[in-house]
Amino acid sequence: MLDLYTWDTPNGQKGRIAVEESGLACKLHAVNLQAGANVTAEYLAISSSRRIPALVDSDGPGGRPVTLIESGVIMVYLAKKTGSPFYPSDYREQLEVDQWLLHGQSTFGPGVSPLAHLENRIQGDHAAAKAFFRGRAERLYETLDLRLAGRAWLALERYTVADISHLPWVNRAADQRIDLARYPNVKRWLDAGLARPAVQRGLAPVAG
Numbered sequence: 001m002l003d004l005y006t007w008d009t010p011n012g013q014k015g016r017i018a019v020e021e022s023g024l025a026c027k028l029h030a031v032n033l034q035a036g037a038n039v040t041a042e043y044l045a046i047s048s049s050r051r052i053p054a055l056v057d058s059d060g061p062g063g064r065p066v067t068l069i070e071s072g073v074i075m076v077y078l079a080k081k082t083g084s085p086f087y088p089s090d091y092r093e094q095l096e097v098d099q100w101l102l103h104g105q106s107t108f109g110p111g112v113s114p115l116a117h118l119e120n121r122i123q124g125d126h127a128a129a130k131a132f133f134r135g136r137a138e139r140l141y142e143t144l145d146l147r148l149a150g151r152a153w154l155a156l157e158r159y160t161v162a163d164i165s166h167l168p169w170v171n172r173a174a175d176q177r178i179d180l181a182r183y184p185n186v187k188r189w190l191d192a193g194l195a196r197p198a199v200q201r202g203l204a205p206v207a208g
């Protein structure tokens, strides 16, 4: 049995999409970040970083329970557990997937996430900071658009965890005031990802 602790944020949605794609039974636990539900002693016992998502698998490696943080680890773990092609067993393919998985986890997500905060939450001018973060994010969308020119998916010729890693962020391009019409390859790829039923279920509100 799986238990996923999550919230309606891009990193939380990656965990949910990975669970949905795995087809495994999973109990969802909504961790309301706005209410501080992640900074409690109870949640610290589950997530050592006090962040979402966190996954508990009662039937982990060796038949013993395992608790995992980090959406990238959770995506790879579930793909390996189910033997799914979303994370390949071939080493060369793994290297392709790892590069674009880490791009999503450590470059794209952290690069575009400040935009929604800058636009929606920071009052006042701060023109230099806004221009800096906007320029950085636009360059990341351009990188994806270049990568996706003539390709269906980011890492391999098929959908992988590297695509899941980027999808929830790009799905929020409007919040980041990014116009996807400027990035037609990204728009085509996003539409293909959003057509997957597991992605649609993974993006649905966690609290129902």
Ligand SMILES: N[C@@H](CCC(=O)N[C@@H](CS)C(=O)NCC(=O)O)C(=O)O
Binding pocket: 009, 010, 011, 012, 033, 038, 050, 051, 052, 053, 069, 070, 071, 072, 105
């Ligand atoms: N690299 C981590 C990032 C997780 C993360 O930053 N989660 C955010 C929500 S998207 C969170 O839990 N924030 C609450 C906090 O920092 O207090 C992952 O991919 O799982």
